[in-house]
Amino acid sequence: MFAARGVAGTGVRDITAAAEVNLAAINYHFGSKEGLVEAVLARSAQRLVEERLKGLAECAEGPGRPPMLEQLISAYVSPSLSYGREAGMDGVAFIRLRARLAVESEEVYRRLLARTFDESSRRFLEAIKAALPALPPDLVTWRFHFMMGSMIFCQVDNGRIQSISEGAIDASDPEGALARLIPFLAAGFRAPP
Amino acid sequence: MFAARGVAGTGVRDITAAAEVNLAAINYHFGSKEGLVEAVLARSAQRLVEERLKGLAECAEGPGRPPMLEQLISAYVSPSLSYGREAGMDGVAFIRLRARLAVESEEVYRRLLARTFDESSRRFLEAIKAALPALPPDLVTWRFHFMMGSMIFCQVDNGRIQSISEGAIDASDPEGALARLIPFLAAGFRAPP
DNA sequence: GTCTATACAGTGATAGAC
DNA sequence: GTCTATCACTGTATAGAC
Numbered sequence: 001m002f003a004a005r006g007v008a009g010t011g012v013r014d015i016t017a018a019a020e021v022n023l024a025a026i027n028y029h030f031g032s033k034e035g036l037v038e039a040v041l042a043r044s045a046q047r048l049v050e051e052r053l054k055g056l057a058e059c060a061e062g063p064g065r066p067p068m069l070e071q072l073i074s075a076y077v078s079p080s081l082s083y084g085r086e087a088g089m090d091g092v093a094f095i096r097l098r099a100r101l102a103v104e105s106e107e108v109y110r111r112l113l114a115r116t117f118d119e120s121s122r123r124f125l126e127a128i129k130a131a132l133p134a135l136p137p138d139l140v141t142w143r144f145h146f147m148m149g150s151m152i153f154c155q156v157d158n159g160r161i162q163s164i165s166e167g168a169i170d171a172s173d174p175e176g177a178l179a180r181l182i183p184f185l186a187a188g189f190r191a192p193p
Numbered sequence: 194m195f196a197a198r199g200v201a202g203t204g205v206r207d208i209t210a211a212a213e214v215n216l217a218a219i220n221y222h223f224g225s226k227e228g229l230v231e232a233v234l235a236r237s238a239q240r241l242v243e244e245r246l247k248g249l250a251e252c253a254e255g256p257g258r259p260p261m262l263e264q265l266i267s268a269y270v271s272p273s274l275s276y277g278r279e280a281g282m283d284g285v286a287f288i289r290l291r292a293r294l295a296v297e298s299e300e301v302y303r304r305l306l307a308r309t310f311d312e313s314s315r316r317f318l319e320a321i322k323a324a325l326p327a328l329p330p331d332l333v334t335w336r337f338h339f340m341m342g343s344m345i346f347c348q349v350d351n352g353r354i355q356s357i358s359e360g361a362i363d364a365s366d367p368e369g370a371l372a373r374l375i376p377f378l379a380a381g382f383r384a385p386p
Numbered sequence: 387g388t389c390t391a392t393a394c395a396g397t398g399a400t401a402g403a404c
Numbered sequence: 405g406t407c408t409a410t411c412a413c414t415g416t417a418t419a420g421a422c
Contacts (some may be wrong), residue, residue: 142377
């Protein structure tokens with residue numbers, strides 16, 4: 001319901017009514033509405049991270065040594081764009097929900113996302129630094145940040161580029177976005193310092 | 194107040210009390226709280242667009258013909274990252290507010306941003322297509338979308354990359370971000386199809 | 387037309403009965 | 405542990421004064 005109608009758009013009364021439990025159940029079991037959001041997201045995000053790290057492990061086994069930059073980017077971005085899409089009917093809304101929390105101002109959500117994602121992101125950042133030994137490490141960090149921006153904006157997109165391009169592009173298509181993102185980001189990462 | 198404490202975090206009673214007017218004033222003059230947000234943002238955004246278009250006009254007069262890709266990217270990104278920073282003390286919060294609305298789900302804000310920004314964005318997109326005649330136009334549109342993502346994420350950032358990099362990078366510094374963004378994005382745009 | 391006071395239906399949270 | 409009743413608060417609507 002959070003994914004479908006948004007966190008703010010979903011009242012605790014909607015949830016408890018759908019679950020056929022008492023109004024106070026959420027506050028009793030999760031402390032607050034935010035606590036419930038945190039619990040819901042922590043579970044989904046944890047599995048996404050596992051998928052990411054599985055991809056990272058496969059990169060290390062690949063033919064290129066050190067792993068190709070493109071492989072690393074794909075392993076990082078792909079689960080974020082498509083995880084949740086196949087499993088469950090509200091997958092797309094769920095992907096958007098995750099992305100929207102990533103740009104949220106509220107401290108609670110930022111701490112949750114940091115706790116869940118930072119460890120694996122740091123490992124990817126280190127791997128990409130190793131794949132680009134000629135570049136200053138801090139510059140790679142900046143570029144990693146730009147990558148997160150492009151990735152999250154693809155997830156969150158709900159019509160911006162369709163509007164600008166008069167419908168020529170559907171940015172919410174994960175395969176299409178990934179196919180264009182990887183060469184774009186790889187070239188950006190490889191730009192001379 | 195919207196910029197400082199967020200839209201949701203600012204009640205209409207806070208605003209009317211600070212303005213020393215009656216509670217009903219907002220709904221009378223702007224229809225609703227959303228209407229007030231729209232009015233506040235429309236004014237700020239309009240001036241940003243003007244700054245952007247001034248930069249686009251200067252590109253056309255520059256020594257490169259057609260304009261250098263880097264010039265175009267800078268003219269597009271730079272006002273978005275820094276406009277409002279100098280004017281007024283809440284400039285930084287204002288930049289974040291704009292960016293957060295860009296990823297907002299609610300239809301009202303998306304329509305407002307589309308109405309305000311799409312026209313000028315479309316002109317930049319066409320200019321970039323002209324600067325990259327070897328690339329399929331649709332691919333340039335995709336890459337323009339990725340650029341918007343990186344740009345907006347720099348605006349909205351509130352500690353993500355600081356956390357991952359253990360404080361090495363301050364992504365909210367507009368000059369630092371712009372200096373790294375332009376070569377990154379230019380290389381991404383120029384990647385072979 | 388503009389401003390005021392007040393009422394209303396909604397929210398999330400919670401003290402206390404069972 | 406669970407549930408009910410109630411709390412403080414939100415944005416909005418409206419009747420009436422100026």
